Amino acid sequence: MACMFKAPFSWKFRRPDREAVREFVLRKMPAGACAEIGVKNGDFSAKVLEINRPTTLYLIDPWFDAPGPVRTHEERYQHVCARFAAEIASGRIRLIRETSESAAPKIADASLAWVYIDGNHSYEFVKRDLELYFAKVKAGGYIVCDDYHYAGNWSDGVTRAVDEIMDRGTCRKIFKRRSQFVMQRI
Numbered sequence: 076m077a078c079m080f081k082a083p084f085s086w087k088f089r090r091p092d093r094e095a096v097r098e099f100v101l102r103k104m105p106a107g108a109c110a111e112i113g114v115k116n117g118d119f120s121a122k123v124l125e126i127n128r129p130t131t132l133y134l135i136d137p138w139f140d141a142p143g144p145v146r147t148h149e150e151r152y153q154h155v156c157a158r159f160a161a162e163i164a165s166g167r168i169r170l171i172r173e174t175s176e177s178a179a180p181k182i183a184d185a186s187l188a189w190v191y192i193d194g195n196h197s198y199e200f201v202k203r204d205l206e207l208y209f210a211k212v213k214a215g216g217y218i219v220c221d222d223y224h225y226a227g228n229w230s231d232g233v234t235r236a237v238d239e240i241m242d243r244g245t246c247r248k249i250f251k252r253r254s255q256f257v258m259q260r261i
Contacts, residue, residue, distance in 0.1 A: 091252070091253065092253075093253050093254060093255075096252045096253045096254075096255050097119065097122070097221075097255060098122060098126060099252075100219060100250070100255055100257060101122060101123060101126040101127045102126055102127075103250075103257075104127050104188065104189045104217060104219075105188040105189065105216070105217075106127070106128065106129065106130065106188065107129060107130055107131075107187070107188035107189075108129060108130055108131040108132075108133070108186055108187050108188060109123065109127065109129045109131075109132055109133070109187055109188055109189045109190060109191070110132070110133035110134075110135060110182065110187055110190045110191070110208070110211070111123060111132065111133070111134055111135065111190075111191045111193070112135045112136070112175045112190065112191065112192050112193060112194040112204055112208070113135075113136055113175075113192070113193035113194035113195075113221075114134045114135070114136035114138075114155060115136065115151060116151055116154060116155065117134070117154070117155040117158050117159065119191070119193070120132065120134055120155070120159070120168075121158070123191070124159075124162065124167075124168075129167075129188075130167070131166070131167060131168075131169060132162075132167065132168050132169070133168075133169045133171060133178075133182060133187075134155065134159075134168055134169070134170050134171065135171045135173065135175050135178045135194075136152075136155075136171075136172065136194070137172060137173055137174050138151055138152040138155075138172060152172060155170070156170065175194050175200075175203075175204050175207065175208070176203060176204075176207060179207040179208065179211065182211045183211070184210045184211060185210070185211070185212070185213045185214070186211060186213070187208075187211045187212045187213065187216060188212075188213060188216050188217070189212065189216050189217035189218070189219065190208045190211060190212055190216075190217075190218055190219070191219045191221070192204050192205065192208065192218065192219065192220045192221065193220075193221035193222070196222055196232050196233050197230075197232045198230070198231075198232035198235050198236055199232075200232070201220070201232050201233050201235075201236035201237070202236040202239065202240075205218065205220075205236055205237070205240045206240075209240070209245065209246075209260065212260050213260070214260055214261070215259065215260060216259070216260050217249070217257055217258065217259055217260070218246065218257075218258050218259075218260065219255060219256070219257050219258075220233055220236075220237050220255075220256045220258075221233070221254055221255060222254045223237055223251065223254055223255065223256035224251075224254065224256075233256075237256055237258070240258070241258065244261070245260065245261055246258040246259060246260055246261060247259050247261055
């Protein structure tokens with residue numbers, strides 16, 4: 076898979092907001108099957124469908140530990156089911172209401188063009204997601220992590236886990252802007 080990210084990366088005279096960077100990343104991701112870990116209300120999932128147009132999109136979320144006053148976890152899950160009912164019925168979206176760890180065996184190794192990791196941001200969970208989903212991504216495919224260099228209340232879990240996998244030499248850094256970190260599986 077050829078690298079879709081070509082220099083220069085410039086946003087002239089302005090610092091892009093997080094959503095602009097995420098949409099930029101989506102435009103650069105290859106076509107094919109992909110997965111999103113951490114769906115919440117499905118807002119980013121809708122952007123994936125609109126911008127990247129994957130053949131299959133795995134939406135993985137247990138909908139039991141997402142904080143927030145807007146909806147209960149069950150309401151969020153039902154909202155996502157209704158929002159993407161047509162895509163779920165057609166098989167374009169495969170909704171997996173499980174932890175990312177228990178969902179991993181349901182996805183064939185080397186079947187994903189890319190994966191977006193935005194689930195539990197604690198170090199142990201991010202590390203496990205990176206280990207499990209590395210095998211699911213094709214050689215030359217991409218792993219994108221949200222909230223890199225954003226400590227939050229999870230004590231730099233994303234940054235620490237990403238840095239560790241990068242140190243192994245099995246991925247190469249492609250892009251880092253705002254809180255988005257893109258690596259390519261070697």
